[in-house]
Amino acid sequence: MSNTLRQGAVNLSADVLILGGGPAGTWAALSAAARGAKVILADKGYCGSSGATAPSGTGVWYVQPDARLREEAKASRYEMGGQLAEHRWMNRVLERTYDNMNRLGVSGYPFPLDEYGNQYRRSLQGPEYMKLMRKLVKKAGVKILDHSPALELLADEHGVAGAAGVRLQTGEAWRVLAGAVVIATGGCAFLSRALGCNVLTGDGYLLAAEAGASLSGMEFSNAYAICPTFSSVTKTAYYSYASFYYEDGSVVEGAGSKRGRSVIARNLLAGRQVYAKLDQAPEDIRPLLRVGQTNFFLPFDRRGIDPFTEAFPVTLRLEGTVRGTGGIRITDEQCGTGVPGLYAAGDAATRELICGGFTGGGSHNAAWAMSSGSFAGEGAAAYAASLGGRSALRTPSGLSVSPLAEGEVSRGAAVRAAEYTEAVQAEVKPYDINLFRTGATLTSSLARLDDLWKEQRGQEITVTPEGVKAREAQAMTATARWMYNSALARTETRGMHKREDYKATDSGQHHRLITGGLDEVWTSREEVAKEEVLS
Amino acid sequence: MIEVISAARCVECNQCVSVCPTNVFDRVEGDIPVIARQNDCQTCFMCELYCPADALYVAPDSEAVSGVTEAELEQSGLIGGYREKVGWGKGRQPVASHEYMIKLAARAGF
Numbered sequence: 001m002s003n004t005l006r007q008g009a010v011n012l013s014a015d016v017l018i019l020g021g022g023p024a025g026t027w028a029a030l031s032a033a034a035r036g037a038k039v040i041l042a043d044k045g046y047c048g049s050s051g052a053t054a055p056s057g058t059g060v061w062y063v064q065p066d067a068r069l070r071e072e073a074k075a076s077r078y079e080m081g082g083q084l085a086e087h088r089w090m091n092r093v094l095e096r097t098y099d100n101m102n103r104l105g106v107s108g109y110p111f112p113l114d115e116y117g118n119q120y121r122r123s124l125q126g127p128e129y130m131k132l133m134r135k136l137v138k139k140a141g142v143k144i145l146d147h148s149p150a151l152e153l154l155a156d157e158h159g160v161a162g163a164a165g166v167r168l169q170t171g172e173a174w175r176v177l178a179g180a181v182v183i184a185t186g187g188c189a190f191l192s193r194a195l196g197c198n199v200l201t202g203d204g205y206l207l208a209a210e211a212g213a214s215l216s217g218m219e220f221s222n223a224y225a226i227c228p229t230f231s232s233v234t235k236t237a238y239y240s241y242a243s244f245y246y247e248d249g250s251v252v253e254g255a256g257s258k259r260g261r262s263v264i265a266r267n268l269l270a271g272r273q274v275y276a277k278l279d280q281a282p283e284d285i286r287p288l289l290r291v292g293q294t295n296f297f298l299p300f301d302r303r304g305i306d307p308f309t310e311a312f313p314v315t316l317r318l319e320g321t322v323r324g325t326g327g328i329r330i331t332d333e334q335c336g337t338g339v340p341g342l343y344a345a346g347d348a349a350t351r352e353l354i355c356g357g358f359t360g361g362g363s364h365n366a367a368w369a370m371s372s373g374s375f376a377g378e379g380a381a382a383y384a385a386s387l388g389g390r391s392a393l394r395t396p397s398g399l400s401v402s403p404l405a406e407g408e409v410s411r412g413a414a415v416r417a418a419e420y421t422e423a424v425q426a427e428v429k430p431y432d433i434n435l436f437r438t439g440a441t442l443t444s445s446l447a448r449l450d451d452l453w454k455e456q457r458g459q460e461i462t463v464t465p466e467g468v469k470a471r472e473a474q475a476m477t478a479t480a481r482w483m484y485n486s487a488l489a490r491t492e493t494r495g496m497h498k499r500e501d502y503k504a505t506d507s508g509q510h511h512r513l514i515t516g517g518l519d520e521v522w523t524s525r526e527e528v529a530k531e532e533v534l535s
Numbered sequence: 536m537i538e539v540i541s542a543a544r545c546v547e548c549n550q551c552v553s554v555c556p557t558n559v560f561d562r563v564e565g566d567i568p569v570i571a572r573q574n575d576c577q578t579c580f581m582c583e584l585y586c587p588a589d590a591l592y593v594a595p596d597s598e599a600v601s602g603v604t605e606a607e608l609e610q611s612g613l614i615g616g617y618r619e620k621v622g623w624g625k626g627r628q629p630v631a632s633h634e635y636m637i638k639l640a641a642r643a644g645f
Contacts, residue, residue: 045556049581054556059645110632122640125631127584127621147558168558193597198577199556232578232597237645285642291635292645294620295580299595302613362645465558 010167010174012143013392014040015384016377017163017178019150019204021047022054023366024346025184026133027100027373028380032182033140037381040176041142042165044149044185044468045199048134051186052322052347053366054126055196056235057293061367062101062122063094070094077364081325081356082494082505084217084512086529089353092333096371108132124366126196148174149468151461152400153181153207159340160211161396164404166463173406173463179384179391180341182376183208183328187321187347188479190428191421191472194225194234194317195295201472202321202479204348208328209478210399213337214516216329216350216526218479219486219497220357222434223323224316226257226264226276231299234317236261237362238289238296241281244274245311262498265316265431275311318429324496325351325359326483329514334379335372341383345369345376352512357495401518402461402474409466416459417466420473423452428480438501442488449481457519482515489513489523536576537593539605541614542567544590551582551591573600580617587624589615 016032018025021043029041043050063073074090101121105111109132111119137144150165154177162177188202205215225234226242239257244264246252252274254263267274281289286308290297300307321327328337328344330353335343346369355364384391398404427445428434456474461467490513492506493499512526537559540551545567552560552568556579561571567590570576578597583589592614594601608614622629639645 045558046554049554049579049585050556055579055581059640110629112632112634112636114637120637120640123636123645125621125629127581127623128629128631146553169552193577196556196577196579198575228595230596230598232595240643285639288635288639288642291630291633292639292643294617294630298580298617298620301616302595 010172012040012174013177014038015179016182016380017042017176018182018184018377019163019207020044020184020186020346020348021134021144022051022130022184022186022346023133023369024348024373024376025182026130026137027370028182028184028345028377029137029142030140031374031377032381033142035378035381037384039142040145040178041137042145042148042150042163042174042176044147044203046146047137047144048130050199052196052200053369054130055295056126057123058126058362058366059123060101061094061097061363063098065095065098077355077358080358080495082358083510084352084356084495084528085354088529093354093367093371096374097367100370100374104129104132107136145174149203150207151404151463151467151471152398153211153342154396155211155399156394156396158394160342161391161394163207164398166465166468168465168468171464177391177394177396179387180343180380182343182345182380183348184345184373184376185348187324187327188476189320189322190318190425190476192318192320192425192429193232194227194319194322195232197319197322200322200347202475203472204344205328205482206471206475206478208337208339208342208344209516209518210401211339211342213339213342213344214329214514215326215482216512216514217326217352217357217486218321218482218515219490219513220326220352220495221321221324221483222496223319223321224261224265224431224435225319225323226261226314227317228299229313229315230303233296233299234319235293235296238278238293239276241278242276243279244276247273247275261316262435264314265435268315269431273313276314277309277311278307279309281308316431318434320428321479322347323359323365325355325357326486327351333375334382335376336379343376343380345372357497400461401457402459404463404467405460406463409462409464410460413462413466413470417469417473420452420456421476424449424473424476424480428483435498436500437487437498439488442484446481446484446488449477449484453477453481453519478518481521485521485523486513486515536573536578536597536600537570537582537591538600538603539592539608539614540567540570541590541605544588546588546590548587550585550587554585555582583617584621584623586618589618
């Protein structure tokens with residue numbers, strides 16, 4: 001640990017506490033502050049660089065308020081998502097995304113200008129976007145706690161009333177009492193080193209479940225991105241220009257960036273390395289691609305490889321629920337969770353409401369983050385205001401299933417957390433368990449995951465950086481169990497969820513799957529609004 | 536992973552310590568920061584972007600250390616290259632405002 005480490009305590013209070021400082025968290029902070037709430041935002045890393053959005057460029061589901069354009073936009077992924085999205089939510093998100101992107105344009109985001117001098121607001125560069133969001137959040141008077149992961153929520157008999165954690169760079173414990181809490185901690189990519197995703201370990205799911213919230217769509221959690229074997233940069237869209245080859249230069253038939261990802265996975269499973277070359281990209285588009293995603297080319301430039309003319313080895317890197325669609329279940333239009341005082345936004349929440357069981361990342365996720373963040377911030381501010389002065393008198397206690405303790409790290413704690421993490425990764429990374437699912441493999445994996453949960457759940461966790469890693473391992477274990485219980489319950493193939501033993505979509509399972517529970521995991525069905533078929 | 540902090544270039548502003556999402560660096564009183572937890576590096580390149588002195592180098596491999604040296608990087612000119620491409624730093628235009636963004640969307644749809 002740092003030689004500046006010192007023990008102490010930071011005790012604060014606010015109307016609204018936001019956990020997570022990516023797009024969803026920062027939009028939640030802005031909308032709560034705009035409604036007069038005193039807001040604190042705690043990020044596990046640094047608000048501005050943390051999370052999946054910050055390092056990358058992303059398209060945004062930004063559609064002009066034109067009836068025909070919006071119908072087309074809604075229809076575009078409705079079928080791929082297994083018809084689990086809902087009109088009402090898609091409409092709200094399209095509307096709010098449009099407003100928020102326009103707001104970015106007048107707040108200083110350097111959108112490119114089209115030939116008429118109008119801002120072109122269809123995509124965002126992560127570093128620029130999140131640097132601006134941090135600036136806007138600070139300007140709105142929000143207090144930011146960087147490097148301050150939450151270890152548990154606080155609650156009393158009336159509901160959630162704050163959170164507590166540790167400040168990684170000072171070693172101080174922190175505790176914030178708040179009228180309402182927004183969880184915007186992102187999804188779970190299981191420390192796979194997918195770009196920007198190692199802060200995304202499902203922490204918010206565990207916090208929410210400990211408070212009694214449930215999750216939805218956790219079977220849609222097997223996103224894998226095409227990625228050079230020597231790199232963290234997961235930008236599958238660019239591989240629409242790729243051809244795939246074996247080592248001897250022969251073509252991998254059927255391999256591709258969209259439906260052909262399974263072919264790549266089956267080859268890798270069989271021990272045959274697959275190579276990619278972006279040789280389908282026309283000459284004149286190559287400079288455009290270089291500008292569109294500068295970091296896509298960084299690993300190649302640094303290795304001296306020209307990806308347009310030279311083949312390079314690829315793998316499929318797990319992105320879990322980050323580019324899946326499952327997450328905390330949303331129970332009302334303010335992104336409430338059904339637990340008084342607790343809200344969820346961004347990748348931490350289910351995205352089924354706008355894209356069902358499939359998302360290609362980017363576009364819809366970016367729109368969902370900025371919209372659900374705004375909804376949740378407004379909801380949390382209104383809820384906190386409704387408590388009036390009473391919230392200051394509350395004496396909530398911590399909800400962690402494992403007892404938290406101040407003080408010294410026990411010997412071997414870090415090693416144990418690393419072992420648990422590896423054990424969970426061994427269940428969720430393999431393509432033959434998570435990508436190609438069967439009842440038998442899911443069942444045997446769950447038996448191991450249940451044991452892993454039992455082993456961890458009673459262990460004391462210290463309020464230290466090592467304790468954070470132990471809680472991450474717990475959160476990932478819990479996440480994997482919700483994923484596989486849901487995957488087992490959905491005996492069909494729908495959206496990104498693929499069952500090798502049930503390859504067809506079953507119209508009898510046109511519902512959402514809800515899951516939850518800690519020691520005993522349960523699943524149940526939830527009806528989906530029956531939409532007119534979009535085509 | 537992050538591999539090099541150039542003592543020759545570093546201005547001891549400790550921006551990297553602040554912005555690293557996975558808290559890889561430690562500040563050192565009166566000296567340049569150190570890479571204290573290299574294995575926690577997620578290879579997101581954000582520290583390079585925020586470094587005002589182009590003193591950091593993140594090797595692309597996210598799983599293993601390449602062992603590249605500062606002398607090699609100075610020779611190849613690779614250090615500081617990412618920040619330049621993103622258009623951060625004095626007198627540069629952010630790539631976010633590049634007209635190619637519009638052209639690419641028209642051609643590729645993303």
